[in-house]
Structures are given as C-alpha cells and as structure tokens.
Amino acid sequence: GESVGLHLPTLSVQEGDNSIINCAYSNSASDYFIWYKQESGKGPQFIIDIRSNMDKRQGQRVTVLLNKTVKHLSLQIAATQPGDSAVYFCAENKRNQGGKLIFGQGTELSVKP
C-alpha cells in the first residue's frame, strides 16, 4: 500500500547549522507534496510545497528537493534557529481525491544553542 514516511524520528542540530529532514514516499503516482511544521501545543503549519514537475523549490531559509527516481523528498533549513525546533511532517496530497493528505510520522528537530 502507499505510505509516506520519514527516515529519522529525531534530529538534533547546532544553532546556525543547516538541517536536512528526509521523507520517502511509495506512491509513484503522487504529484504534490507538502511540508508542515508543528510546534508544541499547536496545529501543523504549512511551510512549503512542491509539485512533481519540479525538482527544487525555495522559500525563506527553506528548500524542498524532490527526487522522483528514488521517491525521496527532503526539507533543508538554512541557518537553523531555536524557533525552528518542532516536529516536521511531509504529506502527500491526493489531488484527485479532494485534497486528502497522507502524512508521514514526523521528525522532531531539536536545535541546540
């Protein structure tokens, strides 16, 4: 069956370093992916998205890379800050099913000062 998963449950980085959070998906027909950030006690917040016709998309301090060959997605955060500490989820968007999302289990990012 299809699934969206993350390689590591936790990631610890030093403040100022770059962070890379990985995600694997199994449905080669997926055409849209989203990264969410969930801070403690809050609901998930949209960070960035990417369509399957793109390999890379950049936002403010964040970059998402998509490798369709190996069905791998990554989120890169530049100059990680304490405020980036959160759980990060990738999600596959099933556009032809009314916008349903399938979430991975999440990676908890801890930023050390």
Next chain:
Amino acid sequence: DVKVTQSSRYLVKRTGEKVFLECVQDMDHENMFWYRQDPGLGLRLIYFSYDVKMKEKGDIPEGYSVSREKKERFSLILESASTNQTSMYLCASSSPRDREGDEQYFGPGTRLTVT
C-alpha cells in the same frame, strides 16, 4: 489570515459519554477534515467533508460520526467514548479556489482524555 478554531483545547470525558468536538473556520472553505494524532502513528484521517451536508469516511471512521450543517462548522461526534479514543484531535480546512488548492489550514487541536 485563515483561522481555524476548535471549541476546546483540553477535554476529559468518561467512558460511554457522548462527546462533541466543534471546529469553525472563517475563510469560506469548502473542504473540512478531522484527524487524530497519536505518538508513532502520525496524523490519521477520520472524516472529511467537501460541502455542507456532505461527508466522507477517512481511514479510521469507526466509533466516530460527523455533522456539517453549516459551511463554516464541522463537528466530530464520539457516540460512546472509549479509552482508545484518547488522543489529540485536529481539524483542518481547505478550498479548491485557493492558489494550489490543496493546502490545509489546521486548528490548534483538542487533547481529549477518556477515563
């Protein structure tokens, strides 16, 4: 900014009680969703709705029902609460009219404990 609100942040109920979780969004979104979030299992879709009066089962609908009488409001109902329904419940909304059409906006969540 899109705002999705949930009626309670924390709720404690007894086994067998009927529980109502309310969600309201203020952006005239057509789509609304209910998820539960559990450690190690991520977010799982319970029910969703594309429009008023419409509902669709998600991946884990058993033990739950929903109601969408008004466009802005989507209610999750636990007919007879059980301890295995202790969880964080998240509501979300989206609209096919928004830019990419599929970004979901989440509420702050309701942490439900069933004793």
